[in-house]
Each structure stands twice: as structure tokens, then as C-alpha cells.
Amino acid sequence: MVVVLDTGSLPVAERVDAVQDAVANTEIPAINRFGAHHGELWHRLSVWDLGAGVHATRVEGTGLSVTRGPKHIRAAAPERVGLGLQLGARGRFSHCGMDAILGVGKLGLTDGTSASDYACRGIGGTKLVIIDYEQLGLRVDTVRAAVTRLEASPLYGLVIAHIAALGEEGDIPAGPAQLMLGSATTQLVRALITTAADARQQRDDLHDTLYLRMTNFAQQHLGDPTLDAEKIARAHHISLRQLYSIWAAQGVSPRQWIMTSRLEGARADLARHGTTVTVSAVARQWGFVNAAHFTRRFRAAFGISPREWQRTHNRP
The missing domain is CATH 1.10.10.60 (Homeodomain-like)
Known part of the structure; x- marks a missing residue:
């Protein structure tokens, strides 16, 4: 991941404004509040591009809360999904009928077109994979239905391990490897959401997104000289x-x-x-x-x- 901002090197009086500006430039409109821990306030923001319509971001530091209400949604409701891994300290998360405490290492799913409220006290944060709906290939209703049911998916643990590892081995330059990683991440997130939703939605979404899933598969395997229609079909x-x-x-x-x-x-x-x-x-x-x-x-x-x-x- 590329570190966009680390307030540890800034004067204390400038840190909140610096984080506000950095978050505003990379994410979506919201009320962002940043708190101190034992009198100290610091935050670090990292971003990693994973190809068109897919990126990962990590925000960590002392107290953090993010609120998106109706006014923010009217101003900008980007059609994308965020899947966050809780880091360092527990967080409170309210979204799409769910009001829960996210333990460290747990996942939270966010639909960018709906209101949400997240808060983390103490030293912690979240590591997010953010994917455009166009890339994800799922309906908004399916994502919203999965918000409260993520742990019901048999892929829950696998996706946690994948997000935890993203960016930890260093940046991958633009090219086939980055495209393959972005495609693999998108497929995992799609599979997690689909298997967390009900059976009828699983069947409908798998049928509706078949072309998208096939092109994502093909994109991921372009470097394979044997790639052809038969391999994609199989x-x-x-x-x-x-x-x-x-x-x-x-x-x-x-x-x-x-x-x-x-x-x-x-x-x-x-x-x-x-x-x-x-x-x-x-x-x-x-x-x-x-x-x-x-x-x-x-x-x-x-x-x-x-x-x-x-x-x-x-x-x-």
C-alpha cells in the first residue's frame, strides 16, 4: 500500500485538518471525527490501487468515527461497496438494519448508497476493499441483504485472510499481476456476499452476472497461452x-x-x-x-x- 498521509510528522494542531483533506480526496462524503488516545492524536492513511473500479485503503490511528446520513447520500451516493476488516480495537457499526460491535479481525459490509455509522475508540482502524458495483456485478438489494449475514458465508474466514494479507508484501506495479489480484479480490468479495444472501438471490445473481464473471476470469488468465472459450466454459x-x-x-x-x-x-x-x-x-x-x-x-x-x-x- 502507498502511505498517503502519516500525521505523526505534522504539528498536532494541523493533524485533524490533514486527515480530513486526505480522506475527502480518496473516499466518499461523510462526517469524519478523529479523537486522541491518552492525549495523543495521530492517524495514517494508506491506499492501494487494484485496477479499474477496485482499490484498498487502510485508516488507522487513535479514535475514529465516520457518519453518512441522508444529506451525504443526496450529495454523493457512489455505487460501490466497502468490505472492511476491523483492526486493533473493536468498532461499533450501524448499517442496513444492523447495529453491532465489530471485534478485531471481523468484517463489516457497507453499501455506499445507504446511510451508515461507524466508530472506533482507542488505537485501531479498518482496512477496506472498495469495489464499484459495475465491477462487482451484484444488485444493491443483494448487498444490503448480506450486511447482517456475512458470517453465515462459508467463505468468511478465507476473505478475512485475503484482506489481511493485501498490501503487506509491498506494492504491485500496474500490469497483469495487479489486474489478476484485483480480479481475484473482486471474485472473493462477490462470492462472500452472494453466499451470505439467501438461496434465491444466489441463483439470480449467479445467472445475471455470468458474463461479467467470465470476463473477469479471462482477464485474470490472459497470460496463459492456453486460455480459450473451452477453458472459460469449464x-x-x-x-x-x-x-x-x-x-x-x-x-x-x-x-x-x-x-x-x-x-x-x-x-x-x-x-x-x-x-x-x-x-x-x-x-x-x-x-x-x-x-x-x-x-x-x-x-x-x-x-x-x-x-x-x-x-x-x-x-x-
Whole structure:
């Protein structure tokens, strides 16, 4: 995770305003209050990008409370979900009919379109995974229904371990690895929420989000040269005929989608790294086993060779 702010290096009189500004720039409108512990006030805010529509954030320090009421929702109700892991000290959480004490190491689920109230006294905080509804692929009603039922999911412990480990091994630069981690995190959160909701909602949501789940799976495995429609269908326990029918409704074939996604990813990496990496290495990273084939495909798609594109973005 990238540390956005650590108030420990600031004068005490400036710390609250600094945290308010940092939170306002990264999260959603709310009343944020920050308290002291034994006369000392400090907070640290870290953020980690996990790809489009997905990021993790950690806020920790002395007393902290966050309140989102009707006025804040009218001002901005972003369509996204937050799944928080309680750190250091117990927290009180009220949201969607739930009024509970979150013990250390417990999860709290938040729908960004609904009012909520969270408070943590003493030294503690929360580590959140925040996902846009568009990426999550679940209905708001499903998320709200799962708020009070998270521990009923058989995946509860697995998701706790995943969120606890996020960012602890250092930052992962933009590229396939980051996309795969963001996709895996999204799938875990989706599975947790779906299995915590009732059985009918599970069936409805799994059907409604099948295309999204297949593209997320494909995105996660773009570096695998053997990725194809059959592998995607097998992973989602459907027939090839059903897969092609779902994909046809989107106006693209699985093969076209995979090729386009690989080329776009490779183009971004070549621009990002310039000539510090070889064209063949980037090609392999994105699932191309033959550099010449990659070059032909790249030129056909973008009207320029990979090496020429790489050179135009080379850093002096």
C-alpha cells in the first residue's frame, strides 16, 4: 500500500485538518471525527490501487468515527461497496438494519448508497476493499441483504485472510499481476456476499452476472497461452454453446475479446516500460508464445510495430 498521509510528522494542531483533506480526496462524503488516545492524536492513511473500479485503503490511528446520513447520500451516493476488516480495537457499526460491535479481525459490509455509522475508540482502524458495483456485478438489494449475514458465508474466514494479507508484501506495479489480484479480490468479495444472501438471490445473481464473471476470469488468465472459450466454459460449469450464446449478446466472440485484451495490455506495458523490457518478454507475459505472431497482430490492431510503439514512449 502507498502511505498517503502519516500525521505523526505534522504539528498536532494541523493533524485533524490533514486527515480530513486526505480522506475527502480518496473516499466518499461523510462526517469524519478523529479523537486522541491518552492525549495523543495521530492517524495514517494508506491506499492501494487494484485496477479499474477496485482499490484498498487502510485508516488507522487513535479514535475514529465516520457518519453518512441522508444529506451525504443526496450529495454523493457512489455505487460501490466497502468490505472492511476491523483492526486493533473493536468498532461499533450501524448499517442496513444492523447495529453491532465489530471485534478485531471481523468484517463489516457497507453499501455506499445507504446511510451508515461507524466508530472506533482507542488505537485501531479498518482496512477496506472498495469495489464499484459495475465491477462487482451484484444488485444493491443483494448487498444490503448480506450486511447482517456475512458470517453465515462459508467463505468468511478465507476473505478475512485475503484482506489481511493485501498490501503487506509491498506494492504491485500496474500490469497483469495487479489486474489478476484485483480480479481475484473482486471474485472473493462477490462470492462472500452472494453466499451470505439467501438461496434465491444466489441463483439470480449467479445467472445475471455470468458474463461479467467470465470476463473477469479471462482477464485474470490472459497470460496463459492456453486460455480459450473451452477453458472459460469449464471454469464456470457451462456448455460451450451456452458460453457462445452469452458472449454473442455482447457483440464479440471470446476469441476476439481475449486477443483485444492481450494486445491492449501489452501496448500499455510497452508504453509504461519503454525499451527497458524486450518486446518478446512483454509478448510472453500477455500469453503470446510467438513474438512474430504478436508483432503481426499488434501492427494490424494499432498500425505500428511493437518496437516502434515502444521507442516512441522510451524515457530519455
